[in-house]
Every structure is written in structure tokens, then in C-alpha cells.
Amino acid sequence: MSKTRITLNENDIPKQWYNIAADIEGEFAAPLHPGTKEPIKPEDLEPLFPMELILQEVSQDRYIEIPNEVLSIYKTFRPSPLIRASRLEKELKTPAKIFYKYEGVSPTGSHKPNTAIPQVYYNKKEGVEKITTETGAGQWGSAIAFSGAMFGVKTKVYMVKISYDQKPYRKALIESYGSEIVASPSRQTNSGKIMLEKDPDSPGSLGLAISEAVEEAVNNKGTKYSLGSVLNHVLLHQTIIGQEAIRQMEIAEEYPDIIIGCVGGGSNFAGLAFPYIIDKINGKDIDFLAVEPASCPTLTKGNYEYDFGDTAKLAPSILMYTLGHEFIPPAIHAGGLRYHGSAPQLAYLVKNGIVRAEAYPQTEVFNSAVTFLRAEGIIPAPESSHAIHAVIKQAIQAKEEAKEKTILFNLSGHGYFDMSAYSSYLNGELVNPNNG
């Protein structure tokens, strides 16, 4: 009998992060300073990030050592399991083999702690007393609150208002870790106040919450800012997922024909996919599929151009696929995918045809989520369910073509905090906003 669940033990946790910049070296345009529009210098980022993270952001080293203090916390929940979705395969009657890396086993239920832990660690090491950040669905805010508790660093989370209202339990979790949390737009920053004057009922957006968190960090000594996706160092930290997966797929004696992940900023997709990209660059035939919501179609319908990472133009301007920094996505349930931009490294790979993207409406996504749940037993986050929907489409296509195919995807988080969305779906109340 083939294995259902491939686990590694704590000594198998990779000791280094993989830096894709080493393998697509020199191909990137530099971020621009939001004020001067000149290429940004490391010291320009100092008000925002500790120096170690800035160096990682611009590093060309292929591997970067993971500090022991970070490994010791990774070890409480990593390596995450690689699971063969044999029950789903049977349900779909597909010849495809489906594997998923399950990141929902982390303490906060997603892949986000993989980068929150080192980010808080480097801040602590450089004497930072407080970290501000934003959160959409709450996965990132929970991860930073958790990591703050682990290292004894104060944290403050600006949570997009619509999620703050829809997900009181995420708020309670963040507070239970001892973190401060406010709804964004708030009256605690200028960016927030300006938005509230324009629209007192603004549901908020990730772009705006970033502006608020950045503003507080820049204006307070001892306070820095932390971002949960998009940036190179964030994607770097997430590569622990793909490195583990490579080892686990070897144990399963399988190699993926297609690698699938959902994309908000791009970090969970990159985490799984980047360690495999070099094989494609070296000529291997792998299909990389990034999946996004139809109502926030950054990679499929955005422009590849310089744009600001946040609404108030306080963050650097980067070359990426973007829907425009003032774009406020419809209030879909996959709050973690409601971002106007994309990671520049991922955008580059899409632009160059190494990664392709598809976009799906949320009703189809929830339909696939329930199929997965009833077959595999695990309740997936709405974000991750975008990947699931693509997987199911691929598996059905493989059946129609009677083609063996090995699919690997990232189940980036569980959906325990998203049950009201499932409830709406089951009651037939879920709709697809305007553009699908």
C-alpha cells in the first residue's frame, strides 16, 4: 500500500532558505523610492525593516542560513505533512495522482508563521520593541501576534475593517496572543483619517491597512513594520515548504507534472513552487499554475508596471502585475487574496512564461472546497480552495484525456475561521461580485 501521509522528523527541517534571486539574477528592476522615484537603497528601507531583512531582500546568495532560534520554533510544527489525496482521486475517478503540502498544521493555521517567526526574530535581535502590520483575512495578523508572543516583542495589527467585522474570532485569537488590534481605516493614522473623511463606511483594503501600519512604524522610534507577502525576503522564508516537499515527493517516488497554489501577494505559491523552478529553467517540463480570484485578477488582468504597494503611496514602488494601488477589491470571502499587486519575483516569472495564472469565481471555488472536504476530511481556507478548484479541474481533465499526471498543490491553510462563508455557500447565499 502506498503511503497516505509523508512525514519527516524535526532533523529533516531544511537548515537554509532558498533564494531564487540567485537563479534569475540581474533580471529584476529595483524598487523605486516612493518620494524620489529613484532606485531604492538599502538604507532607505531602514525606517521600515531591520537590516538583516533588508540584506535578505537584496541578497543574491542562493542559500541563507536559518538561525537556530527560528529553527527551534519551526520545530514545534514543522516539517508539515505531505498528504496523498487518494480519497479525492477516488471520488473524481481520475488517473491523476494528487499530493498536497498541508500548512494548516501551524499554530495559527496557515503558512504565514514560516516568515512571521524569522521576521520577528530579526527585529528582536536588532532591538526593535514593537512591530506593526496589516492583515486581511487575519492569517497574517495571527502569525505576527503568535511570533510576537514567542519572542516577547509587542505587536499591533491593522485589520481590514470588513474582515475585522466579519471575523471576530480572528480578532480574539490575535488578542489572546497579547497583540493589539484595530480596524483599518482607523483614526490612529493620517492615512486612516483621510480615508474615513472620504468614506466613513469604507470596508478598508489591504493596501490601506499597509499604509496605516507603515505610517505608524515610520513615525515611531523603536517601531518597525512587517509585511506578510510580496517582498523577496518573505518569499525566501516560505521556500521551506517547497524544500520539504521535494524531499517528501522523493520519498513518495513521484515528481510533479504540475504545481498549483493560490495567489494573493504570492508567498504561499512561491514557497512551494520556487524550489522547483530551477528544474524548469534547466529544461524539465513542469507546469506552474498560480490561481487567483476572478474578482481580484492581478496576474490575469493586471498591468505589468511600476506601482505602489499601498494605497497612500508610503511603500516603495515596485515592478509587478497590478490592478492599481487604489483598487479596492470586492468583499469576497478569500480575504487573503484581496491585494491589488503581486510579488515582483512571481510577476517576473509570469511575465516570462515560467508560471501561468488562472482566475476563478468564488462560487465555483466553494463548490470544490466542499468536494475536497467531504473526500479528504480537512476544511480548507477559502484562499487555499482556489488552488483546490484548479486541482480538481486538472484531475478531471486528466480523466477525460485518460492521462496519468502528478499534481502537487499547497493547502496553505485551514478554514476553521471561515465557517460563516461555508454557511453562506451551503445556504445558497454566496454570490460572485460584479466581474465574477
Add this chain to the structure above:
Amino acid sequence: MSKTRITLNENDIPKQWYNIAADIEGEFAAPLHPGTKEPIKPEDLEPLFPMELILQEVSQDRYIEIPNEVLSIYKTFRPSPLIRASRLEKELKTPAKIFYKYEGVSPTGSHKPNTAIPQVYYNKKEGVEKITTETGAGQWGSAIAFSGAMFGVKTKVYMVKISYDQKPYRKALIESYGSEIVASPSRQTNSGKIMLEKDPDSPGSLGLAISEAVEEAVNNKGTKYSLGSVLNHVLLHQTIIGQEAIRQMEIAEEYPDIIIGCVGGGSNFAGLAFPYIIDKINGKDIDFLAVEPASCPTLTKGNYEYDFGDTAKLAPSILMYTLGHEFIPPAIHAGGLRYHGSAPQLAYLVKNGIVRAEAYPQTEVFNSAVTFLRAEGIIPAPESSHAIHAVIKQAIQAKEEAKEKTILFNLSGHGYFDMSAYSSYLNGELVNPNNG
């Protein structure tokens, strides 16, 4: 560096359940028929359970083979990890070593699937089309709904009304698995109707929800009933936890001085403790501590006598510690511990001084839960937090006595569905009902 997290791989899953009846053989009084008050015969239980489970209920065999169909689902999440709580130890500055078995990694977030899976399997095998059950906090209902989905058996959950109202997300999870769910008391059974006539605003109780589920099973051919705790076969299935723990503690090169678990009916405690009990019977010095809520103090303040397992006296009468089958516990947040009775095997061990019990008020319990969360990062269920509170007391005592001590406890579930309780606690709104 000592290991943080001891994992086993899927081949290490025990292939047999351990049946403690073999080691305390002949010591039990038989359950009595609810109508005739005569000792119950296996065939009397046939309207309720499939024959295989009835035979397990009365079996004296030390080991019972786990069917492959059950193992193949266990393998999607087991073996569960054994984690060294080194960060908690450091926080408490205790010389004690603290280990916990973490059952929150199951698809529904608690130890309950360990028995739900085989129960649904045996029902399916004997042609049962529909399974009814009750649930308090929702852990058991979720486990049965999940297992029903795995084997394609219809399930229906009577959820204690107060939890049904307080925990809409548990309801949504149960429905997402495809299960039917109703609030108890309901108008769908006589037991429910009688209660609603007496008290239209009844918050319900586990005892009453059991009556409703039993009544529906007994009155409908092809429908049987499933219980999530108390009975011998339920405790039997849970021993997979303790068997894994023995192996993992051996790898850690540690042996527990004290084993701690929370008790509602007794199954998670028994699951961890029973495989170790034989060592105590053979003369080893181990302290077994069962922890219950002060407001439902079955083992510490109940009487050891025959009583009905349910409110409407439809279930057999068993010799156990009980607060009386009409006892309706205050609406504490640890809904899974609100049961008037206790597993007869556990009650016997308490009566004979092999296991001891303590009871704590919920405010103290939540205080310890938050201490644990901020040190270990995992949000514990309010039920499991009773065990945590006892662990912290033990660890502090070890510090005061400057005594090395190895503590093993069962973290039986996560608290993602209990965030409103944490919220109340953090806002200072949590109180201890009447008797503490």
C-alpha cells in the same frame, strides 16, 4: 539539543486497540436494562449499536485488531505528535519536564475521530444507513459528521441548544460535511417535546440530547446510535493515543511521573492513561490525575451508584460516578465536560484509588489556557485547558519543592471554535457559575 516534537510515521500507528477490561477483568458490574433493571444482554443493545461494537463493549480480550479501513483513515492524521512544552517550562521556571500529546491535529480538531471512524465503519459494515448522535461543544458531532462523509453513511446530530446557539461555526462545519443537525431539545422526538413543554427555553443538556438521538435510532429501522464517550468500546478506541505516547516517551527517554487529562465522560483521559495503568497495577509509582470543571464535579462530588446515561432513561443504567441523570450543568464554556455521569471503567479506577480527580473553576482554567497559548503558541480547547491548569499547578509545585518531575498530558483539542469564550475571558466578562 533534546527534541521538541516527537513524530512517528504512519507505519508506527498501533495495529490494535488496548482493552483495559482484560487487566481489571471481572471487576465490573454489568449495565442494567433501562426498562427491566436486569443485567443487560448483548442482544438488548442491538437496536442501538452494530454487533461488532457490542462485542467490543463486553470483550475481555486484551487487544482488538484495528481494521485496515479504519487504519487507512487514521493515517491521514495519525500518529499525533508528542510535544515537549519547553517554552512553557521556561516561562514557569520549573524543573519539571512537560510533554503533551496533541490531538488537535485531527481533521475536526480533537481526539473524537479516533472512535468516530471505527464506529461509523462497523455500522456501515453491518448495513446501517443512518447514525444519530448528540453533541455538546460540537467536537463529537463534527467527528461523526466527518466519519459519515468518509464512509458514505448519513448522520444526524442533536446539538445541545446552548452550544447550537453559541457556536454557529460548529454547526456550519457539521453541515459542510453533509450531516443533518438540529438543536436539542427539538420537536422531532418525544423526549424533546416533553422537555420543551416543561421549559420552552431549555438550554438543553448532553443527557437530553442523548435521549433524543437514542429515541430516533430505536424507532427507525436502518438507523443506529453512536456515543462519543463513556462506553467501554469508545475508551478502547481512544487507547491509540496512549499506545503512541508510550512509544514516543521511550524515544524521548522519559517515563511520566504523572499523567493528566480532562474528563467529561472520560474518553480522552482514558485514551492516554489506560495503556499506562497496567504499569501502576504492576507496582510502578505513577500519579493519574483526572480533571473536571468545578461546576460539573462528577468524579469529585458525585455518587458512585447505578444511574441512567441519559435524561429520559432510554439508555442503560450503569455503575458510575454521577450527579444524577436530571442534573443540568451550568452553561460553562467547556461544553464537552458538561456531563452528569462518567465512564464506568474510569469510575471504577477512581473508586479504587488508581486514578484521582480534581475540579477547577473556569476562570482559573482560562488563565492557564492563555499562559499556555502565549508560551506554546497553540490555542487549547476550554476542555483541554482543564488539564493544562492541573499541569501548571503541578509544575509550580515541582519548582517550590525543587523536584524533577515528568508530566505527560493530553491536549485533546484546539480552541479555534472557542474564541468567543477567550474573548469573554480577555474582556473580564467570564464568571464562575454558582458553585464555582
